[in-house]
Amino acid sequence: MSSPNDLTEISSNKMFGGYQKVYSHNSNVLGCTMNFGIYLPPQAEENKVPIIYWLSGLTCSEANFIQKAGAQRYASEQGVILVAPDTSPRGLNIPGDSDSWDFGVGAGFYVDATQKPWSDNYKMFSYITKELLEAVNKNFPVMEGKQSIMGHSMGGHGALICALRNPGLYRSVSAFAPISNPIECPWGQKAFSGYLGPQETGNWADWDATELVRKYNGPPLIIFIDQGTSDQFYNERQLLPENLLAACKQSNVPVILKFRDHYDHSYFYIATFIGEHIEYHVTQLNF
Amino acid sequence: MSSPNDLTEISSNKMFGGYQKVYSHNSNVLGCTMNFGIYLPPQAEENKVPIIYWLSGLTCSEANFIQKAGAQRYASEQGVILVAPDTSPRGLNIPGDSDSWDFGVGAGFYVDATQKPWSDNYKMFSYITKELLEAVNKNFPVMEGKQSIMGHSMGGHGALICALRNPGLYRSVSAFAPISNPIECPWGQKAFSGYLGPQETGNWADWDATELVRKYNGPPLIIFIDQGTSDQFYNERQLLPENLLAACKQSNVPVILKFRDHYDHSYFYIATFIGEHIEYHVTQLNF
Numbered sequence: 001m002s003s004p005n006d007l008t009e010i011s012s013n014k015m016f017g018g019y020q021k022v023y024s025h026n027s028n029v030l031g032c033t034m035n036f037g038i039y040l041p042p043q044a045e046e047n048k049v050p051i052i053y054w055l056s057g058l059t060c061s062e063a064n065f066i067q068k069a070g071a072q073r074y075a076s077e078q079g080v081i082l083v084a085p086d087t088s089p090r091g092l093n094i095p096g097d098s099d100s101w102d103f104g105v106g107a108g109f110y111v112d113a114t115q116k117p118w119s120d121n122y123k124m125f126s127y128i129t130k131e132l133l134e135a136v137n138k139n140f141p142v143m144e145g146k147q148s149i150m151g152h153s154m155g156g157h158g159a160l161i162c163a164l165r166n167p168g169l170y171r172s173v174s175a176f177a178p179i180s181n182p183i184e185c186p187w188g189q190k191a192f193s194g195y196l197g198p199q200e201t202g203n204w205a206d207w208d209a210t211e212l213v214r215k216y217n218g219p220p221l222i223i224f225i226d227q228g229t230s231d232q233f234y235n236e237r238q239l240l241p242e243n244l245l246a247a248c249k250q251s252n253v254p255v256i257l258k259f260r261d262h263y264d265h266s267y268f269y270i271a272t273f274i275g276e277h278i279e280y281h282v283t284q285l286n287f
Numbered sequence: 288m289s290s291p292n293d294l295t296e297i298s299s300n301k302m303f304g305g306y307q308k309v310y311s312h313n314s315n316v317l318g319c320t321m322n323f324g325i326y327l328p329p330q331a332e333e334n335k336v337p338i339i340y341w342l343s344g345l346t347c348s349e350a351n352f353i354q355k356a357g358a359q360r361y362a363s364e365q366g367v368i369l370v371a372p373d374t375s376p377r378g379l380n381i382p383g384d385s386d387s388w389d390f391g392v393g394a395g396f397y398v399d400a401t402q403k404p405w406s407d408n409y410k411m412f413s414y415i416t417k418e419l420l421e422a423v424n425k426n427f428p429v430m431e432g433k434q435s436i437m438g439h440s441m442g443g444h445g446a447l448i449c450a451l452r453n454p455g456l457y458r459s460v461s462a463f464a465p466i467s468n469p470i471e472c473p474w475g476q477k478a479f480s481g482y483l484g485p486q487e488t489g490n491w492a493d494w495d496a497t498e499l500v501r502k503y504n505g506p507p508l509i510i511f512i513d514q515g516t517s518d519q520f521y522n523e524r525q526l527l528p529e530n531l532l533a534a535c536k537q538s539n540v541p542v543i544l545k546f547r548d549h550y551d552h553s554y555f556y557i558a559t560f561i562g563e564h565i566e567y568h569v570t571q572l573n574f
Binding site: 068262263269 | 300549
């Protein structure tokens with residue numbers, strides 16, 4: 001099997017002066033072939049540029065963000081690379097991995113699983129923060145250390161825990177409608193039970209943004225949360241941004257929580273505010 | 288069956304301060320239920336605004352443009368409604384209507400068919416230019432007569448023939464990678480043979496933009512064509528914008544043909560230049 005750093009180009013489309021590409025590579029961490037999307041702005045043809053990772057939500061592949069968020073326009077204007085990974089290992093056919101839309105395929109939850117049969121492959125946390133990061137840095141003109149991370153829903157949770165568990169690795173973090181306190185909501189409880197085992201023994205708090213904030217002691221990090229008020233899953237209490245907000249305030253971690261009136265959980269909402277997020281990250285990256 | 292002017296809301300998502308909605312209605316012209324997308328900018332909450340129709344290409348439904356073009360941002364900025372119809376009748380199960388991707392379902396070609404079994408339903412030209420237009424004007428705050436039309440590929444052809452066959456109905460017309468001379472390319476020849484009958488008797492020239500330009504004698508109309516140079520179908524001679532350009536020059540019809548280096552036929556290309564097209568139409572609509 002070839003190295004994770006050996007990339008195969010799947011597609012390449014010119015867009016806003018740069019290129020939206022999809023690559024595949026072998027992941028040793030996940031034990032399967034993975035696709036990821038990358039937008040290279042025109043500035044990357046001659047110079048190294050900063051980079052922002054986007055983590056997608058439940059059921060998504062690398063394709064959703066690329067096709068629906070309209071983010072490339074802003075990345076082109078700002079001169080920043082955007083990377084959109086997949087949301088779980090693929091093609092493994094582990095028994096039960098496709099029985100539900102909120103667990104298994106398309107629902108890796110950005111943790112490193114500890115429970116069989118998931119623990120051999122479902123290590124999206126290590127994939128995103130180490131293996132993919134290295135593959136991208138080796139292959140593309142990335143300014144060293146100038147990386148940020150953002151995501152949506154399950155991927156918002158992913159962005160938050162990737163940043164909070166790796167102090168200093170990402171210059172900034174933001175999240176649209178993140179699952180902010182997974183140990184307190186049905187989605188998170190189901191996923192963590194499966195991937196990490198029972199709450200009593202599974203160290204759930206190590207993978208929960210609201211819990212991680214309480215013990216964060218790395219470089220200054222602002223938590224930027226975006227939430228639509230007509231979001232079905234917010235109203236069903238799957239997201240719980242108020243819990244994260246309270247933990248940030250208790251722990252003196254700076255936090256921005258922007259409520260967006262009448263916006264829902266869809267990519268129509270994301271498309272509306274992705275430009276503001278990219279501009280925010282670029283400001284932090286250039287600081 | 289209810290009137291085509293009675294709309295049923297299928298979805299509504301807030302986006303860029305306005306709403307992206309999908310409606311269904313009964314089409315008497317097509318003999319089936321049709322969906323269409325409509326973006327209502329924030330300005331439409333209090334005032335009548337201009338409107339631009341978007342006609343999609345082969346295999347598309349109303350969803351592609353809504354999800355992939357990123358057009359709503361510009362419509363919100365400019366204060367213009369965008370309407371995205373479907374590309375053929377749906378759900379009729381006419382024998383042969385789903386045998387190929389470039390004829391029948393998803394491939395109505397914006398003509399009024401004259402040949403059985405298509406002639407009872409495949410009347411997308413009348414649907415777009417009369418029935419849908421009336422339904423939209425009755426239900427939404429459209430400034431009277433302030434409408435333009437644009438499209439992509441088969442829908443670029445559609446936009447051109449809708450404008451050229453209805454002098455004065457649309458204030459402006461533009462097209463991304465249009466099938467500019469269908470009677471001279473394989474896609475057009477297949478579709479016109481099926482919907483209109485043999486070339487000798489089928490009046491093909493009445494549905495071909497390059498032929499229609501030669502006899503256009505309505506109010507001044509500028510033909511705005513956009514074409515990527517790495518477009519596979521352009522290079523396979525399915526699109527033939529040069530033929531349309533030559534006819535415009537011969538007939539003293541003003542034409543703008545913009546080639547875009549290295550851009551292809553995809554929505555990544557459309558997303559890059561849709562803002563320029565919307566700005567162009569709004570300028571013409573406000574003239």
